[in-house]
Amino acid sequence: MVPMKQETFPVFSEALSVDYAKDKVQAGIWDKEDALDQARFEMVHLLSNGVMTKDHFLWDILDRKDEKIGTLWVFEEKNTYFIYDIMIFEAFQNQGYGSELLRVLEEKARQAGISEIGLHVFGHNKRAFHVYEKMGFETVDINMRKVL
Incomplete structure (x- = not known):
């Protein structure tokens, strides 16, 4: 990590906005027509000073081998990391x-005095859910719906 x-933040921000918009549409939360604009708005709101x-x-x-394989975004509040x-x-x-x-994040969190790590995962992201569960994360809230 x-x-x-x-200087790499704009590429990260746009890629994340695109993925987030797709997830929100797939989850049935946002309309496809407005999703990307909404995602970009949330990115600007949450990360108003970019990496700072x-x-x-x-x-x-x-x-x-020092090859970039991905990114991680974490928020810290009250001895908690939220991914x-x-x-x-x-x-x-x-x-x-x-x-x-x-x-690695858990080790870093312990060293920083963080007592808990939380996250959100979309219901359709079964692979991520499996990884989080395997790594000891517990489900604390579930939203459900039935489309008619």
């Missing part, structure tokens, strides 16, 4: 990088 540089936004930590994730986003690039998925990243 290395701190993200401000107070209490938000953005990291590039590197493998042992806003983990992105392991497609070419590196299903190789254990997500689990290893969570182990």
